[in-house]
Amino acid sequence: MLSSRPPRRLLIRGVVLLVVVALLTPSVVSALTYEPSDSEALQRGTVTDAAEGQTVVSTQGYTFRGNTNPKKPARLVALDERGGLNWTYQSRQGADAWFFDVDPLPNGNLLVVSPRSGNTLVYELDPETNEREWEQLLPYEDTHDVDKLNDTALVVSHMRAWNESQQVSNDEIVVYNLTTESVTWRWRYRNHFPNSTDGGMNDDWTHSNDVDPVGDDQFLVSPRNFDQVLLINRTTKDIDRRLGEDDNYSVMREQHNPDYLEGEDGTPTILVADSGNNRVVEYAYTNGTWTRTWSVGSDSLNWPRDADRLPNGNTLITDTLNHRVIEVTPTGEIVWEYYATWGPYDAERVAHGDGSNGPTIREQNATGTYEITGSAGLVAGSGQQTSVGTFITATAAGTPLSGVGEELGTLWGHYAPWLRPVWMSGWDLFYAALAGLLLVGWLLTEVGVYGYRWASARSTAGRATGR
Structure with missing residues (x-):
């Protein structure tokens, strides 16, 4: 009687092959039909209301170990009221440059923050001529935010300040004098937080991504990895106020670019891109505690990293991993949308200066939780209400x-958009990953089967020869 095992194995192999081909087909089709101009295009999405003046967007781009992907460039983009492209600017110095914070200055120029090669270049750019009025190379790695305090002083959020010999973090906020090229004020996180915070010190302990002056007496800072926002007293160096706490994700998770607002009655208010929770939130400080008064976008934003309240009451949001900038009403309706690939970090309405200049949500009687509606859903963003993550x-x-699923979903949503080829969608990459796992599992099974047979054959041969 003939054994049915070989045909059964062949059938299983055939099924595995068909499933792998089916999973890889979407990415193959995408590759064959890929049009480079589609992915590189800067394009307008939904625009139902004209913006109040020009919008400038910094796009981080994608650089890995000094190599910049030309399909995912770092650049500045300026847009008109209806989302038309006014100009783009790419760095001519340093192939591995990133762009992070960009601040409109009172004279019409832009303060640009651009890390490169282990340092950070800060300069004032004249957008009319594309010339730099001045520049300063800071010996700080991967700085995300620098603000100009006056003609001679910058305040810098200095992260990744790891002391290898002492195995301690020197992450800090500093005031840097441009004339003397020296630090005149310093505030270190390790003097105010236990060394065990966020699992212990490492070379990216705080990931301090933002610092803003609040009046003449305070700095608002954002240690992303600590899941909190701090108001620091510039005179006493005490923490005057704290929103959030380490690993309490119900308040914030790995936030970016908080802005400080005050209502008409003087209520302290913080608007922040709650990146890890894929939402933008606003908190008001009343009766000695912080209360969340607004949340928008938890099912449609993907790693937002900036949110500014505009004078008209709307909010300008940089939706990084959907590769777009949107202006939404207090109830979450998109009235202005632009796809600014690749990886936008900061967006500013130039006429209003840096940060938030509008009313709080409580002043607009719009407290609540809202989803975002009205997106054009173009290719440059995900255009999907249900992402892979x-x-x-x-x-x-x-x-x-x-x-485990929540952690995997977060990791996928955060890293996959950076790692996937430009011609692949998120789902294409997901299906290709499943195909890879299936192939690895099948190969391991085959190796196990043949290994077992080889061992059995040797054992049988040994018994037959009496060894």
Whole structure:
């Protein structure tokens, strides 16, 4: 009687091959039909209301180990009221440059922050001539935010300040004098936080990504990895106020670019891009505690990293991993949208200066939680209400793997958009990853089967020869 095992194995191999081909087909089709201009295009999305003047966007781009992907360039983009492209600017110095913070200055120029090669270049750019009025190379790695305090002083959020010999973090906020090229004021996180915060010191302990002057007496700072926003007293160096706490993700998770507002009654208010929770939130300080008064976008934003309140009451949001900038009403309706690939970090309405200049949500009687509606859903962004990361998280929800699923979903949503080829969608990459896992599993099974047979054959041969 003939054994049915070989045909069965062939059938299994055939099924595995068909599934792998099916999973890889979307990415192959995308590659064959890919048009480079589609991915590189800077394009307008939904625009129902004209913006109040020009919008400037800094796009981080993608650089890895000194190599910049030409399809994912770092650049500054300026847009008119209806989302038309006014100009773009790419760095002519340093192939591995990034762009992070960009601040409109009173004279019409822009203060630009651009890390490169282990240092950070800060300069004042004249957008009319593309010339730099001045520049300063700071010996700080990967700085995300620098603000100009006056004609001679900068305040710098200095992260990744790791002391290798002492194994301690020197992450800090400093005031830097441009005339003397020296630090005149310093505030170090390790003097105010236990060394055990966020699992212990490392070379990116705080990831301090933002510093803003609040009046003449305080700095608002954002240690992203600590999940909190701080108001620091510039005279006493005490922490006057704190929003959030380490690993309490219900308040914030790995936030970016908080702005300080005050209502008409003087209520302290913080508007912040709650990046890890994929939302923008606003908190008001009343009766000795912070209360969340507004939340928008938890099912549609993907790693937002900037939010500014405009004088008209709307909010300008930089939706980084959807590669777009949107202006939304207090109830979440998009009235202005632009796809600014690749990886926008900061967006500013030039006429209004740096940061938030509008009313709080409480002043607009619009407190609540809202979803974002009205997107054009173009290719440059995901255009999908259910992203791969959200799908992974939702699939594991309510099971013993819910915690693992949430972490995997977050990791996927954060890193996959940077790693995937420009011709792949998020789902193309997901299907290709599944195909890879299936192939690895099948190969391991085949190796195991043949290994078992080889061992059995040797054992049988040994018994037959009496060895």
